[in-house]
Amino acid sequence: MTETTLAFDAELDARGLNCPLPLLKAKMELSRLPSGAVLRIMATDAGSQRDLNAFARLAGHQMLQEQVEGGVYHYWLRKG
Template identity: 55%
Template sequence: MAEVPITFTADQTLDARGLSCPLPLLKAKQALNRLAGGQILLVLATDAGSQRDFKRFCELAGHELLDSSIQDNEFHYWLRKE
């Protein structure tokens, strides 16, 4: 049986494509500050360093990194605000 991909519904999407480190993370922090606890932020980025940054940020800040993927040379991050 094939595995069904997990899907999430974003409460907000942040387009950080074309921005270099540390801007994708800074913009995500600002967006999360505007969300209520439990809401989901989808971040679209093209900076390869963002993979390390978002994982570590969620660990330190207590937010949940629900999923991260690479699609068409873009990094997609699904974050749930604590």
Template identity: 50%
Template structure:
């Protein structure tokens, strides 16, 4: 998937990946896609809840090699 912006939150635990994503999304235009790379297994659940609460669309989530990748579309 193509992303307009990517942030690396590897090594950070909740709530830091969410906070960094929130800040990055605030600097993006509506409809743009943010890619977040995380190592916190809880980030899968956290980003699902974050998308529901903020109205941003969680487009895709995947995991490989203990890394979790989340794609969010700015509302």
């Protein structure tokens, strides 16, 4: 596995969930975290790329990194 390891405060496993569930679960998880915390999200839905990037931009969060490996999308999202 060539996954880059970035520090994160919480992790969300949204693999196997279809749009819009990865986004909704990420929003719920972020609401529990303090500002500046990093949420690592794993998803298998290709639509999660579009959804999570748009959400981060509109909600004032920062997408630190995105990675795709073996059909799994990995995101590191810092809460704004």
